[in-house]
Structure formats: structure tokens, C-alpha cells
Amino acid sequence: MSDTSSSLPQQRQHSTIRAGIAKRHARERRFRAYGIAAICAALTAVAILFGMILYKGVPAFWQANVELEIFFDPEIIKVPERPQPQPGQSPAELEKQQLAWERQVTMVNWNRVIKAAIRKAAPDVEIDTKQALSIIETNGRYELRDMFVNDPGLLGQTVTVNLLASANADNWLKGNIDRNLPDAQQQLSAPARALADRLLEEGTIRFAFAWHLFTNVDSRSAPASAGLAGAFMGSLYMMLVVIVLAVPLGVGSAIYLEEFAPKNRFTDFIEVNINNLAAVPSIVFGLLGAAVFINFFHLPLSAPIVGGLVLTLMTLPTIIIATRSALRAVPPSLRQAALGLGASKTQTVFHHVLPVTYPGVLTATIIGVAQALGETAPLLLIGMNAFVAAVPGTPFEQSTALPVQIFLWQGNENRNFFEARTSAAIIVLLALMLALNAIAIYLRTRLERRK
């Protein structure tokens, strides 16, 4: 290199710089590697989390079903004929008679019917009644009863019926429990395990998609039949409350602060308030709900309406902040044009500014609703963790919610079975949230493209 024109100290300096360059570039590469490592770490966390949930949860969507030839044996089902309407009989009286009859049907030893069917399916397996029945979920007998109540003509006939295998049998067949464990640590007795294996081999037990996960409510006595329907309705009611209350309030508040509010102490105070509320821990909102809605206003415990109110207050700041940023994205020229044509401030905002921000408002709503959908902690404090075995008919009835149901299931004693169940419930919850977020992203990109 011909540094003829440079002075001597400059030349010395160049050689110093050149000497350090390799080291500095190495440091640059290291720094870059840290960055990539950090991103990889974050992405790995995402991957492990989703991988684990899917790995554990997906098998739970398929459950063991036992296909049995049920013989409605008149020997066992000794009930009179179903009462029919008699001439001159009042409807109330008929209903009373029918209820009495149904009670009689319930008293029938349906377990014996099932037991007979199992014996027929595997005649050569030596097993006592209790052990044989342990592979069928306990709700099986109610299913048979309901079939009979609906159609008493089944008496004396043989019907093929699909019954759910018990949670323990499902565990055993899926290999969720170590097959080499000694008898004392197994959930099923040795003959019952042999029976389950045998029936699976013969095709009597089959794995089928567990639709009841979506249609049934939670159940403690028959864990294999437990479903999310109740929790789903509870969450739905709460989301409705949030949409009905939080969206108008949030959008109204955002419009005021962004378009009308004068710059003064009061406005500043509201803003600090909103920003702070956005970062207040959710459990504090739960305490607020417990103290104000339950203890002061005596609203019902465990009701979606209370949960909805608490979640409304919690998501309000989110919706306000997101709506404000949508309003801020509207170019001022639009407002000036409308004002210049003689529209009042209110007309400008509601006729010209707000319509432009609809996608933004919708996005804000979805973000808020998604946040509310996944929230658990405040709901525990207003009693939504109660066990509820019914689909709530109104927002005022006792109910649980999807995330709370997950919390309840993960705490169930039947760990082997409910770990998968919980993961399946999480998949349902995440799928709902992903769907919501996908809609939000779609709307946001559409909004940005139009700008």
C-alpha cells in the first residue's frame, strides 16, 4: 500500500488500527452470534412449549371405545310397561306416573347387563364382575338406561352399543402407565388388564375421536366422559359480556382522549390511570371483583356475568390503548377536510374518522377478547373454580371457564389420564386464541395495506 502522501504519525496510526482489526471483527462475529443464539433460545422455547402440548394432548382426542352386544335381558330388566296416556287422565298425573317408571328403570342393575355383554365378548376370560366392569366408564349404565327410556321396545333385543372405556383402561391401552409396574401400583387389576388387551386385539375395543370432549360437561365420577362444553359456554358468556361492555366503553374512552380531550391535568390523570391499569396484575382485578361485585353488590358466585365484568375492567385499558393508536393513524388532513366543509367536531369524528378506523377497532376488540379468554387468576377469586356439571343456560348461572377448567383438570388425582386431558383442553384454548389472533393479524395487514 502506497501511503506516500500520509504523514508519518498517520502511517503509524494506520498500522495500529490494522493490527486491531482482526480482533474487532472477531468480537463483531461473537456479538452477532449472541444475537442469533438469543433468537434461537426464544424460538426453541416456543417449539418445546408447543411440541410438549401437542405431544401430550393430541392422543387425548382419541379414546378407547368398547363395542358391546348389549342384550336387554328381560330377566334383569324387570319393569312394567311404560305408562301410556289414559283417557280422562290429567297430563300432570301422567307425568308423575312416567317419572315413577323412569325411577324404576334407573333402579335396574344395568351393570349386570353390561357384565353379561362383556362375558359374551370374551367368554374364556376368567374375571369377576367388579373387575370386568372396571374397564367400562361408569356412565355406561346411564347411557343404557337412557336408551331404554327412549325406546322401551328394546326389551328382549340385542343392540350393538359403543361405550366409553374407563379412564384407567384408556391409560393402560395407550401405555400412559408403565406396563411393567407391579400389580400394587397398577390402576387396574391383572385380569382386567388382560381383558382390555384381549378386547383391543379382537377389535371390540377401538380408538375413536372423542367428540364428547366438546359436547359433554365436566365429570368427576366418570372422568373418561368429562368434556369442555360447560367451560366453553362459560367462556362464551364472559366474552359476550366483555364485547358488550368493554368495546363501547373502550372505544368511547379512546375517542374522547384522542379527539376531544383538552390538554390538562385531568386528561393527564386519566391517561396515567389507563396506562397504569394496563399493567396492574390481573389478580388485583379478581380481588376487586370479590370485594365489589360479590361482597358488596351480592352478585352470584361463580357466575359468568361477574367474570365478564371483572374481565371487562381488565381488558378496558388494552382496548383503549389499541383503539387510540388506530385513531392516531388517521391522517389529520381527513379531519381538517371534514371540519373545513363545516362539519361539527362530533360529526367529523363519527362520520369520517371512526369509519376509517373500524378494522383497527375490530383488531383492538379481538386483542382484548383474546386476553380475557386466556385469563385465569381473577376468576379463581370469584369462585369460578367450583365444580359445575351442567352447561350454564344464562350468564347468571354457575359456570366455569376454559382456562379454569384447565386449572381444575391439571389438579385431578388421576394424573396419568388428566395430564393428556389437560393438554387437549389447552390445545382447544390455544386453537381458539390462535384463530382470534389470526383474524386480528389479517385485519391489521388489510388496514395497513389500505393506508
Added chain:
Amino acid sequence: MMNALREDLTQMNMVVRQLAVDTDLYTLPSTTIRTPDLEPQPVKIKARNVNVFYGEKQAIHDVSIDIPEKAVTAFIGPSGCGKSTFLRCFNRMNDTIEGSRVDGLIELDGRSIIDRSLDVVELRARVGMVFQKPNPFPKSIYENIAYGPRIHGLVRSKADLDEIVERSLRKAGLFDEVKDRLHDTATGLSGGQQQRLCIARAIAVSPEVILMDEPCSALDPIATARVEELIDELRENYTIIIVTHSMQQAARVSQRTAMFHLGNLVEEGPTEKIFTSPEVKRTQDYITGRFG
């Protein structure tokens, strides 16, 4: 309409450039440049057929120029004419812009600087830069000056560093103004002081060339005069290239001037000649304010 006009201008420019090549401007031996009132200067930077692209868009068309050592060369022209883009080629600041591409030949002391084998860190230590808006780091005045020597590992002791800081500030004519508050934050200085601080910061690594991209456009007239004075003083030790849209400034501080228009070099020569008897009509029009 505008496009047609632009095309015409480009056409015209091509012809003019061809003429220029035929005159003595480019046939001079390219190791020295003659400028009236000055000794013949060796060439510090030599550029030939330089094209710059931003993505699909071509910002600089086939520019060739020689920059003399230890003199001030001014790039003038209407805004958007590519003078800043061309300036940034000399220390490869265009590298930091996504999708930019430079081809042609640019040599510093006879060595190509477009070639990727030349380390950009080393190049930028030799070719410093002062930007349009004063951009002192949000640190103390002292730390601003010390930044360059520190990262390049030029100092061994605190005393060395103190000396460099003082020398650089003195050269930038700022020392007396700030000597009592060297450890105050630099953002507290006035705009003109900030810009001189940025010049001092560039000087601290002892570059050979200093690029100045409209260094006075954000300053008031008094601060501008101060910076111009400084540029004139620095000429003794440094090769300076200044981009300006003020023709008065170019006339005041530079020995040579290059006029750019629409990404082309229109005319280049001794400043006095460009301003008194330009050879190209477009230069004349620009200087007399017909466009720009």
C-alpha cells in the same frame, strides 16, 4: 412532460460530457491537479465511471473525478442531484443502506476502496465524515472525542487520551469554549458548537480525508461562518470534500468545485473558473439561479 424534459437534459448532458472528455480536463496526467493560486496538488482520490444504484434506481451515472490532496473540493448542485450519494461512496457509508450497489473505480492513494477486500473499518478511520445535522453522541464532550481513538485502540494511557481530546478540540477551535465543561453532556452545546464537536470527533482519529455532507445546513449564519473558517484552517492538513447547496459557501471555502445534476457530473474545475466562466451552460444557469 417532466419526464420528457428530464430525458432531454440527460441527452444534452451526455453530449456535454463527451465534449469535456475532449478538452484538457480529463487528459491531464492524473497524478497532479493544477489549480490557480495553488501548488500543483497530488491526487488523493481518483474516481472513474462510478455508478450507484439504490435497488432498481440509478442515483449516480458514470461519474469520473479527481480529488486533490490538502484542498477543499465542493460538490454543488440542486437537491436530489446525487452529490451526497457520491460523497458517501468515499467512505462506503452507502454500505449501510439496504439494496445499494456501487460499481466503477474509486481509488484512495492508488488503492481501490470499492474492493471488498479493503476493510471498511480501516477505510473510515482514514476517511472521516461530518453529517448534515450535528449528531453528537448523548455522552460527555470528552467521551465524544475519545470515542474514535478508543474503539480503534489508538491510546494506551489516560494522558494520551487527554492529549488527543485537547488537540482535537483545539484544531476544531472549540477548546477554549468548552474546556471547563469537558464532562458535561454534549447535547447541551449550541448547534454550531455541536457541529464543530463532530468535526473534532472526526479529527481525533487523524483521518486523511474529511467528508462533509452539508455541514452548515442546520446552522445559523454566525455559526456557519465559524465552521467555514475552520474548514479553511483544516485544509492545511486534510483533504476535504464538502457537499453544499449554497454556492456562496462553495465559492468561499473551496478551491475546486464539481457541479452535479440529476446524478451526472456536469462540470468540474477550479472554483474561480466554475463561478466566473463555466464552460457548460447548465452550470451557468444554476449559478445564476435560473434553476435549482
Added chain:
Amino acid sequence: MNSMLVTLVLLLLLGFAYQTGWSRSSRLAQVEGRLHSKPIYHGALVAIWAIVPALLILGLWALFGTATANTRFRTLTSAVVLASAFGTGAIGLYLARNRISARFRARNEVERIIRYLLIGCSVVAILTTLGIVLSLLGEALRFFTFVSPVDFFFGTVWNPRFSSVGTGSGDFGLLPLLWGTVMIATIAILVALPIGLMTAVYLTQYAKPKTRNIIKPMIEVLAGIPTIVYGFFALVTVGPALAGLGAMFGLDIRATSALTAGIVMGVMIIPFISSLSDDVIRQVPRALRDGSLGLGATESETIRRVILPAALPGIVGAVLLAVSRAIGETMIVVLAAGNSPYLRLNPGEPVSTVTVTIVNQLTGDTDFSSPQSLVAFALGLTLFAMTLVLNIAALFIVRRYREQYE
């Protein structure tokens, strides 16, 4: 059924009032020519005057009436309330209708009412804060009648016993819980800060826009996952993995411990720190970056010595917000921290936190008379105060930072 009927009558009143205002003003317009306001505004105004008083009475009754009304006179009182509600509604309708004239500025009045409504929406935020402060303070003060504040704030033993044993017999020392909270939050920040910050640095300074657009949303997915899912993840996967890892190195790490909860919480906070820092870093003017690069600094030198120091206040703000989130996080610690309220230094041991204890003390209990359940509010007050200070400090710092570069 009953409420359906009331709603129906209200809707009828609304429609009738609007129609009255609209038709009267339209007829007026035919006689007098131009009115100041369009008929829809007259209609809207009459409707507002008719519906608001009725709604007000019904609302007050719904809020406070059920608590006070005697069951014996329920039908009677509700009849009286309904009659008075609709009566006032009708009066309002009549008065508003009579005000309609050509010069009457109905639009201005409607707009003023709309503005009051919007202010009302904004005030909800203040009311919420007020509600939180008052309810927490009120119940916490009741708690302090059982247990002295000194014993609560400086006590080192947490053992509340059960309310059935007898009131005031347990120990209510906050410190073990606070310690657990602080330890878990610290671990979380130690995990999240380097990863989140370096992610933000890489995405803003090095990554091509295309890469950035893919990776950023992928990491932000972490922010949308409900905390109960993280809790389950910690309990089922991370805890056993850490315990196994500890066993390999001869360390005794429990499956549910401060470490488990802290690490998983750190993962949860990564997107929080990375997107906040991302915003902050991108606000550093490009001129500073150019200035440093123009002096011959490498990119990492520019980032470490110029960009990060310049962005430091904003990053500090982001970290404060992240800490506030970490100490308020509930479900992860409920599931994975082990619920063991003792002062322990070892992060491999189970701990308990303020939030876990709030859940434990209040879940399913609505009888707020024993210190065992009231303590939840004292804990909530402590939590609220801590997060309030952090949030306000963070907001203040970030706002100052924004102003600096605007």
C-alpha cells in the same frame, strides 16, 4: 321474563320518543322552511330525554334495590319503581317535545350529550382505580384490626392456620412471601433480559426486513399464550427436566421450585422485553448510528457503545414494566413454585409468593370476616402498591425518553 318485558317497554318508549321528535320537527320544517338542526337530531334528543331518566331509575334500583327490598313487598315495590321509571320517561318525552322549534339547536345539545357520554367512558378507568384502591384499602384495614401492620409487614413467619381454629391465632408475616416473589422475579428477569434484549438488538440492527417480519411474530406468539398454559408447562415439563438436570450434577433441585417458576416466567416475559426494547432501540436516531459507523466503528461497537447507552432509559423502563408483570404473575407460581412459605435462600427449593397466597387464602371463600381471608386484601394492597410504583416509574422514564428524541 320480567326483564325481557321491561326491555321491550323501554325499546318501545325509545322508538316512540324518537318518532315523536322526528315527525314534529319534520312537520315544522315544512311550515317554517329550514330548521337549525336536522329532524334526526330532534328525534334523538327527545329519545334521550325520554329514555335516560327511566334508565337511571331502573339502574339505581337494580344496583341497590335488591339488597334493601323487603321480600314481602317485592311485587309492590317493583311495580312502583317501574311505574315511576316509565312515568318520568313520559314526562321527559313531553318536555323535550315541546322544546322543538325552528331555532332550537338540537344538534348542539345532542353533541354535548355525546361528549358527556364519552367523558363518562373515560371516567370508568378512574372509577376502576378508585374501586381497586378503596376495596383493597377497606378490607386491608379490617385485616389490620386483627393483626398489627408491624407484624404483617415485618413478620418472618407465615402460618395463617385455618379460620375454623379461631381468629387471629396464626402468624401473618409478609416477608417469606415477599422474598419468594422477589426471588422468582429476579430469576425471570435474568432469563428474559439477555434473551429479549439481544433478540431486539439483532432484529433491529442486523436482520433483513424479511427475516424480521417472520421471526418477530413467532416470538410474540409467546406473549399471547395464557399463563395457565405456562404454569402447566412448568409443572409437567420444565420442573421434572430441571430436577433431572440437577440430579445429574449432584444438585438438589425440586420439580416445583423458585427456579422452575422463574425460568418459565422468564420465557413468558421474553416477548415483553424484546418488543418494548425493539420500539425503544428504533427510536434512537439513525444519525447517531451513522456518526459512529462513519468514525470506523464496527456494528457491534456502535450498538454497545452508542445505541444501547442512548436507549438505556427506555430499556430500563421496559425492564421495570417486566418486573411489575413478573411480581403480579399468578398462575405460573400457583402451579410451579411449590407453595412453601419459608425464608430460604436456595432457588432450587419450593417457595411461595404474594399472588399464590392471595389465591390460597381467598379461593372459594366469600366470608370476609376472618383474618385468614381478609389477609388476601392486605397482600393485594401490597402487590398493587409495588406494581403502581414500578408502573409509574416506568411510564415516567419512557415518556421522558420519547420526548428526548422527538
